[in-house]
Amino acid sequence: MSGLSLGKKLLLLGLLIIVTMTGLHYSAGGIERFTPLASSLRDILSPIQRGIMIAGREISDFVATPARLIGLSKRYRQLEEQNSQLESQLLQFKEISEENIRLKKMLDFSTGLTPQLATEAAAVTGRDHGNWFGSITINKGARQGINSNMAVITPAGLVGRVIRVSENTAEVLLITDPRSGVGSMVQETRSPGILEGVAGGQGNLIMVNIPADLTPDRGNRVITSGLDGSVFPKGIPIGTVREVRREEAGLFKMAEVEPYVDFNRLEEVLVVTSFKLETP
């Protein structure tokens, strides 16, 4: 390398950058399976990550809470989970109730849209190692029947969707990732919109393309719309409206949404392996 002239060095550097940029361009096309090398690496690293994650969580709990309060901290977490489940159930009941009212109004058309979900539980083994993207790795993959574009939820609400799988792991794109887009609607006003992530690690969401005549209010609930072709079943709770403002273009409104799921404390998730729309 030291024997090369400046021109040749620059030429080599240029070639290196071009080759890398080409790789970057082609890998941006949404590959649904990892490359064999990446797949093997992830399968090997997954149990190690899981071990470190569990140890880290224990240490974090220990450091964060005085030793005598550890039991209380665990109890609090159980109650919090229970509370999330109950809130989620309440939301679902409300959704079904509102749906029933609407359907009765529609001249006895009985088109129930209660989704039937089949789920697979998985543990979170790691998160994206950078700060720009929001993704998690789970310990279930192609061997356990997990495929790309499966929705991922917790009892509290929507988490994201599977974007890539290896034999024993899968990468889940969180709804907070800037690459994510979810068809959604406001439960109270029925305003449709698209829910987008803002930046990877932050728990901020923005709902865009809301029709100006269906402006939601602060505190309204946002759920998945489950329109035709969507990978997300209808009615999964996402969050509550925090603030509404006009989009830059001026035709639509946009809303900041506070998610129900605490993305920094995800431990277990449910992958929706299949769902169907029931038509009685």
Add this chain to the structure above:
Amino acid sequence: MRTLYFPALVLGFVLLQSTVLNFISINGVKPDLVLVLVILNGFFRGTREGAFWGFVGGILQDLISGGYFGIYALTNMTAGYLGGLGEGRLYRDSRLIAAGLVWVCTFGAQLVFYLLLLVVDVRVHVLTALTGIIMPVSFYNALVVLLCYGLFYRSHRQGLLGGGHY
């Protein structure tokens, strides 16, 4: 020795970043230990080796993440090169100077990352990128250097990361 230990350290840091460092994240931002390693390596070894080892570390990160291939390689290569600009010009024995250098280089490298995101059509609002990611990561990395610079300094002088130039 560095040929063996540098990739092992990158792998170890990636594992830490994807697991336990999330417990000390502030507003979703955690320190980027690989970037710190690459910048300090450049600071001690100069621009050429800084860029080379940055590229090597970045390629490893790209392979593990399985996402946009080359995005970390180009970012870390830039970071290593920028770190290398400080070699021979800045006083190495001061952790304050090292932290300042890491702040500047992290800022530059994260800007490159942001531009590469635009290339692959990932849009993050520029204000969110600056205030929500680039600045906080720069500060967090500088803080890590303030706390742990002694370890790296000793390792380069007489430890695992020591050894001749390539």
